[in-house]
Amino acid sequence: MRFLVDAQLPPALARWLAAQGHEAAHVGDLGMQAASDAAIWDHALVSSSAIVTKDEDFVQRKVLADNGPVVVWIRLPNTRRQELLAWFETVLPDVLAALLRGETLIEVT
Structure with missing residues (x-):
């Protein structure tokens, strides 16, 4: 899977x-740190x-939108980076399963 963080x-x-094992980039890695939501949306698409x-x-x-990229909506409060990564490790299997089912808006809590 390809992700844009x-x-x-x-x-x-x-x-x-x-x-x-996934393809992933952060908007900052792409020079898009201050890009508009529309620009990020278009790049993801x-x-x-x-x-x-x-x-x-x-x-x-x-x-x-009738079309557009998949959105994985993280509903975790602000947390330290290591805690976020540990939490994401536990939810990633569910996110991947939702993607395989064809879901295009995935809310992760």
Whole structure:
């Protein structure tokens, strides 16, 4: 799977996903740290990436869009990087299963 990690999440999440065998980039790695949501959305669509985000704006856009990239909405409160990575390790199998089922908006709590 290919993931695009949004700016509210640490670049370490993209590196961790890559270490798990997925293609992953953080928006900062792509020079898109200050990019608009529309630019990130378009990049994810063109690159066939799922956007991993804490930003509810992507969720609202996904609900209103007939097409667009997959959105993985992280509903975890602000936490330390290591705690986030440990938590994400526990939920990643569920995220991947949802992707295999064809879900396009995945809320992870």
